Amino acid sequence: MGTGLTRREREKRRQRGDMLAAALELFSEKGYHHVSMKAIAKRAEFALGTVYRFFSNKEDLYKAAMREKAGEYHRTLTDALSGEQDVLAALNGYISAKAKIFAPNAEVFYLYFAETGGISFNLRAGLHKEIGQLHDDLIERLASVMGKGVRARILRDLDPHDMAVALEGLTNAFLLSWLKNPERHPYDESISTISKLFLEGSLAG
Amino acid sequence: MGTGLTRREREKRRQRGDMLAAALELFSEKGYHHVSMKAIAKRAEFALGTVYRFFSNKEDLYKAAMREKAGEYHRTLTDALSGEQDVLAALNGYISAKAKIFAPNAEVFYLYFAETGGISFNLRAGLHKEIGQLHDDLIERLASVMGKGVRARILRDLDPHDMAVALEGLTNAFLLSWLKNPERHPYDESISTISKLFLEGSLAG
Amino acid sequence: MGTGLTRREREKRRQRGDMLAAALELFSEKGYHHVSMKAIAKRAEFALGTVYRFFSNKEDLYKAAMREKAGEYHRTLTDALSGEQDVLAALNGYISAKAKIFAPNAEVFYLYFAETGGISFNLRAGLHKEIGQLHDDLIERLASVMGKGVRARILRDLDPHDMAVALEGLTNAFLLSWLKNPERHPYDESISTISKLFLEGSLAG
Amino acid sequence: MGTGLTRREREKRRQRGDMLAAALELFSEKGYHHVSMKAIAKRAEFALGTVYRFFSNKEDLYKAAMREKAGEYHRTLTDALSGEQDVLAALNGYISAKAKIFAPNAEVFYLYFAETGGISFNLRAGLHKEIGQLHDDLIERLASVMGKGVRARILRDLDPHDMAVALEGLTNAFLLSWLKNPERHPYDESISTISKLFLEGSLAG
């Protein structure tokens, strides 16, 4: 079989996925401390004990859920940046990809921001570092694209890392703003505003 | 008496302030759910029951603390924007002011971001809207400054609201980045990077 | 006031005592693991949380209860052995005292035996050592009385420690036997059987 | 075949024995409530469900294990008492036999004492009675030997039942003492101390 997994293994994976999905839904709806393991089990349609077969405790489940989503986002975003495209295409692609995962997952994505940002509830200490590293990695990749743009004289000669941070800030701000006030601009316009603002501000010549 | 308050009233106000300060310290240190009312009472050096005479429950105390801080930040930032200064001075002043309140209060400020952002723990629903309005107000004021700059042909002819959102995003991103990695740039350099990036990108012709 | 305790302190002490009593009752009725903290609280007529104000967890409560009782028994028994009496009177007094505390507390006393004996549930590790020391102390005191008896040529010239252990064994066996089968001998006869058996077997000359 | 059992039946018996052995090991190591059925199944190298085919629940397994061991001890001890030997040889044999099963199984044996003694965890109520009867039977047999000794004027003219109880108490006390403090006396010396103390104290003439 293509997957190389036994039926049992596939089943387990599906169950785990269902649990993570239920957990993520509830955590982003209500916040970690307002969600009981019982509620997660119920939402996922498993018995309480079954959840504990997969995750050794609530924190473990939370971390796994965040890690999963963060990894997924990270993959999507780094994919958008890599490939044989030119710099502007890469940046536009990145902005679109970020918008695309943001739109349907805003709540979760915001949790991800919170992790990449500074909220350091004790609980999350370990996770925080882990997701922080993903974020750093993303910034570095962005910076490397920026560097390429600078060397190609497509972008102005500014510090590439700063430009990466700036793009992050712009995208987050606009996406959040769009989320709070979707009718202000149509979604697509929002995206193009971001790229316009950033790119025009950064274009050389 | 200048204040128009009786001694008793002044005393109460001071007590309330002490409680809010203690609560804020603990909330930002450990997060809402890891702080007990008993701990807050102890830190503030009041009896538990006394805290409940001032705040009807834990959520109320949390909201009051956030409101207080948010109001303070809001005042500081709007003050920086108003006055008879020219546009560039206003924006530079805003950036400096934001950095200044950010530096020593990063944790609390981050909570404020979280509120202005999207995390909607049920608990905070009401508060969220309230602080969101402060934030909207701030954006509007920023936008109005931007509009002035555009009309004065100091800034490029872009949507002033977009420019305000952009500046918010840039400042948040750089301040967070500076917080995570203070040694990368000295603090002052961080601030000037923000204004350079934003202003140079936005300066008219 | 004679006690030197405030009313509050006396009250606390009484509450603690009530909790210990309830716990002891239930533990000896059903065994540690069949007693819930809730049940103890209910029996003692306190709220659950109140019990936790006095004892930091279930094990702590158990240990305190056993320690209390063990200390009480130990005091009673060592009291019986000390004083200006002659050796035979001391031993007879000891046997009577042991019987007297045994009769109404047999269940608890048996728990105490279990502790002084060998059951080493993990839980009890610390306690076990502690109570074991009381027991060792008791044996030593008994042995010292035996030694006196030997030197006074009242008892046969055997190892005093062995004689102490022997007396312990005899008393336990007869008291347990009497407990299981009270009608076999009247209680008093049981006691006198012990002393007769032991003393006659040990009397010099 | 000699056993009168089919291969299947013999196989089952062996499996049952393996389970009982594993259970006993774990129960005496950790105590009833600290041992999970899963752990027993694992130690015995059976699937969980298989254990339940042999024992309808945990308590049943515990009882079977104790019964098994108690029966084994009882057989060993009554064997030591019967036969055509003289009274002193029988008693010495009994003491040796008890010591021999005690030494390697102290923990289990102690559980057996606990059962023969008074701890009446609800759980064990039924079992308790059952093992108590074995113990009573043992005492009776001992008493009968004592009676023979008295009639033969080898032992002093005391109540044979009392003498039996006394011997039980002495052996338990010394074996426990030896267990707690093995270096005090070498093991063999302990045994001989018991018999000396008891027999010399009881010898007629």
Next chain:
DNA sequence: AATGAATGAGGGTTCATTCAT
């Protein structure tokens, strides 16, 4: 008015037992 002891609902976690495969 101030205090902090008392309350008890609620949540995380374990594990005996069942039953589909």
Next chain:
DNA sequence: GATGAATGAACCCTCATTCAT
């Protein structure tokens, strides 16, 4: 018949809130 994944009742403990003093 054997297996072990799934189930959910029950337990320990915390802490927001109340209220007698």
